[in-house]
Amino acid sequence: MAFLEIDGLYKSFGQTDVLKGIDLAVEEGDFLVLVGPSGCGKSTLLNTIAGLESVTKGEIRIAGERVNELKPSERDIAMVFQSYALYPNMSVAKNLAFGLEMRGVPKEERDRAIQEVAEMLQIEKLLNRRPGQLSGGQRQRVAMGRALVRKPQVFLFDEPLSNLDAKLRVDMRMEIKRLHASLGTTIVYVTHDQIEAMTLASTIAILKDGILQQFGSPDEVYNNPSNLFVADFMGSPA
Ligand code: ADP
Numbered sequence: 001m002a003f004l005e006i007d008g009l010y011k012s013f014g015q016t017d018v019l020k021g022i023d024l025a026v027e028e029g030d031f032l033v034l035v036g037p038s039g040c041g042k043s044t045l046l047n048t049i050a051g052l053e054s055v056t057k058g059e060i061r062i063a064g065e066r067v068n069e070l071k072p073s074e075r076d077i078a079m080v081f082q083s084y085a086l087y088p089n090m091s092v093a094k095n096l097a098f099g100l101e102m103r104g105v106p107k108e109e110r111d112r113a114i115q116e117v118a119e120m121l122q123i124e125k126l127l128n129r130r131p132g133q134l135s136g137g138q139r140q141r142v143a144m145g146r147a148l149v150r151k152p153q154v155f156l157f158d159e160p161l162s163n164l165d166a167k168l169r170v171d172m173r174m175e176i177k178r179l180h181a182s183l184g185t186t187i188v189y190v191t192h193d194q195i196e197a198m199t200l201a202s203t204i205a206i207l208k209d210g211i212l213q214q215f216g217s218p219d220e221v222y223n224n225p226s227n228l229f230v231a232d233f234m235g236s237p238a
């Protein structure tokens with residue numbers, strides 16, 4: 001049994017069918033990178049896993065448990081978005097603590113978790129600042145920290161680095177790789193950057209028009225693309 005299982009998932013918005021029968025199995029500790037062109041349904045898929053969108057048909061299971069009917073806060077999942085979505089009027093420390101506070105985690109435990117995550121992401125010196133006083137890279141670190149403090153079983157990333165400049169993107173990529181190696185959490189990571197996908201993924205899934213085209217190791221997908229679309233998208237050798 002895989003840790004995160006998606007069976008026959010359909011999602012429609014009115015008459016528009018966006019996800020058309022997705023089957024996906026992500027092993028515990030796997031780093032799955034989901035790629036595909038703009039509008040193919042990547043964010044919609046993450047949103048259904050997180051519970052931010054309902055499911056039209058199909059089932060999502062985490063650790064064997066059906067989560068379709070659970071609210072986002074009842075799922076052991078944290079999501080990091082492209083826009084940082086930090087609370088502008090709260091300090092970094094407050095931003096980090098907010099989710100824990102909502103869950104009724106006692107202050108002592110919150111402070112300990114914040115300290116731990118701040119060290120991990122090297123943002124200890126920023127704890128008293130407001131988001132407006134941070135650079136883009138620092139904000140993205142705080143956004144990651146906010147997801148990390150809860151120690152979720154599953155991490156969802158929706159193009160987290162696409163607002164950063166090229167140099168920072170490479171640095172943060174290595175940081176995320178390091179975090180995954182040390183924490184061993186299960187990650188589903190969306191990007192449209194093929195190099196990012198090849199660098200980070202233990203498994204790659206390629207989505208086109210709401211249908212999965214291929215699912216496999218970076219090596220398989222790159223060297224053995226299952227169709228022309230995948231070959232073209234991954235820039236496989238002819
Ligand atoms: P991606 O993240 O791959 O760029 P999305 O999942 O954001 O793609 O969008 C897939 C399709 O679903 C797009 O055609 C988009 O317009 C449509 N869509 C996404 N969210 C909604 C919504 N809330 N209502 C209507 N259509 C939506």
Ligand code: MG
Pocket residue numbers: 042043044158
């Ligand atoms: Mg998207």
